[in-house]
Amino acid sequence: MRKEQADHNTLTAMQEVLQQYVPVIQSWVTEDGHLPDPYETTYSENYAPANAAAVLASVCHSGGDLGAGELLDRMLSRTVELLEDKQNVNPFCRVFLYHYSLLALLLAPEAERSRLLQRYGSALAAYEDDCPVVNTNCAALQWSMELFADALGLRLANEQLLRHRLQFIERAQLHSGFINDEVNEEESLDGMPIAYHAFTLFLLTSAFAVIEQWPSSLKASKAEAERIVLRGTAWLRQAIAPDGTFAMVERSGYQMFVWGAVTALLAATIQDRNDESLMSESFRSWLSYRHDDGTYSCTANHLPHSLRAGYEQYTHLNMYNLLGLSGIAIAARLLERRIRLGDSLLEAGSEKLQHHPAGASHAYIDYGSGYAFYRQGDDFFGCTLRMHNRRYTPAIQGFHFRLAGQKMPIAEPRLPGSTASAERAVQDGVWEGFLLLDQEGNVHYPNALSNAEAVPAEDGLTLISEGEWVRCSKTITMRNGVLRWRYQLIMKRPITSCQHVIPLVVHDGRHPLRVMAKEECLLLMQHDNRSYELRCDDASSIRMELNRSLLSASGASAQVCIHIAESLAADSVIEWETSCAIV
Incomplete structure (x- = not known):
């Protein structure tokens, strides 16, 4: 099968999976426009509306509206409400809300984006992030959302802040390429969660997927982020089994959101037919965990959601289903735009970073991680x-x-x-x-x-x-x-x-x-x-x-x-x- 046809088939399947989720999101929305978890009360809504907005924006972009446009408006409205509620919504939650609401606008078709910016642009432009860098994925969220605000014309990116966030991530990245998430401004602990290594890389990659025009002043930041992602993805590929599944332990191992993150990273680093096949297998690996109501298991089993098998304390159905599917939305955009990380570095005359394809060696040992x-x-x-x-x-x-x-x-x-x-x-x-x-x-x-x-x-x-x-x-x-x-x-x-x-x-x-x-x-x-x-x-x-x-x-x-x-x-x-x- 030709490469373009293989990409098209997987892209179409991704778009269909996202379209099929629109009725699920609709079923969760309350009369007052909230998006609570159907099975929990504690930590229930959290940042789910912004993730829903990203999924719905992707559906609108692919032409499969199915009521997604109206829902997208409602989810952004709820997101802005939560951003303004600083007394009850903690700063790290608001980082997710802000990041994914901007991502949704960039994923939306141009006409829809213009309409939504007229309605919510002023509130989003005025929002001030008050969250300290609590871990490495927080730094990646803050780096990306600064770029998103610039790309949407809400405000100019703070170049000093961008440098700080990338330097923070660079310090957390080991020589092997692994990124330790359990790092903050004061200390670095030996957490080494594999899931959040992948998620941090994904958050950086999301910017490459949705920003089409990079100002010359930001291209150095883009190139450095690309190097971080390529080094990290080379490590990540050692943890991907031949069947396209991803080996994880520690915090948030085998949670659904990592499925979307890894699929997007593989889509961004395709180099040959084996890579295409691995990306397709990774995408399809979680589809068997779909329940009759259209939702997916948050962890890799077929048990009822209410049993919370393998869940972290903060894992909820709405948050992690939508977070995983927003990763698939980014994977779809990468395939659609045929973005391949590393190509721009080669064009700039940089040395090509080692690829480390899955299966390159029998044993891979990393004492650092x-x-x-x-x-x-x-x-x-x-x-x-x-x-x-x-x-x-x-x-x-x-x-x-x-x-x-x-x-x-x-x-x-x-x-x-x-x-x-x-x-x-x-x-x-x-x-x-x-x-x-x-x-x-x-x-x-x-x-x-x-x-x-x-x-x-x-x-x-x-x-x-x-x-x-x-x-x-x-x-x-x-x-x-x-x-x-x-x-x-x-x-x-x-x-x-x-x-x-x-x-x-x-x-x-x-x-x-x-x-x-x-x-x-x-x-x-x-x-x-x-x-x-x-x-x-x-x-x-x-x-x-x-x-x-x-x-x-x-x-x-x-x-x-x-x-x-x-x-x-x-x-x-x-x-x-x-x-x-x-x-």
């Missing part, structure tokens, strides 16, 4: 090298397993968070790793805050971590349809028991897990019309716990506990291998 990724053909997984400061995921933790192109019935990891005790992390958390019980009854699991040593292994990665209680060598491999975990533990202190814990998805809202203990060391499993064997010949027993967790974005999950050993003295060495095979 604390992540590693393995890819070989259709086999893929990510891994944490350390526990980050919010403590959402243990150290040396595999995630996003794709074996022979298949999504495994292993739940994406998630711990209760930094304020939870070790006992609660073990009991309520969703994670894979060793679990030790000491003679005082205390539990120990891989919670090192410093990086493990990561070494590429044949068909996988070896991770070596040392803590107060144990030295661990863990190898994760994939080969011929078999996922293997191999452990060697050297005890530094006596322990009373050692178990290997693995989280299984027992229900994703559509597919139940059927499991049967065939032998003491073997579980037979069926999930989504596929069969698996979970085996550990070095264990004395394998059992699946009765407790269920909704912490993981994968759905409802349960821990499998594999009993390895009891009563080990200091300096004891214990080894075992657990495998999960497609049968």
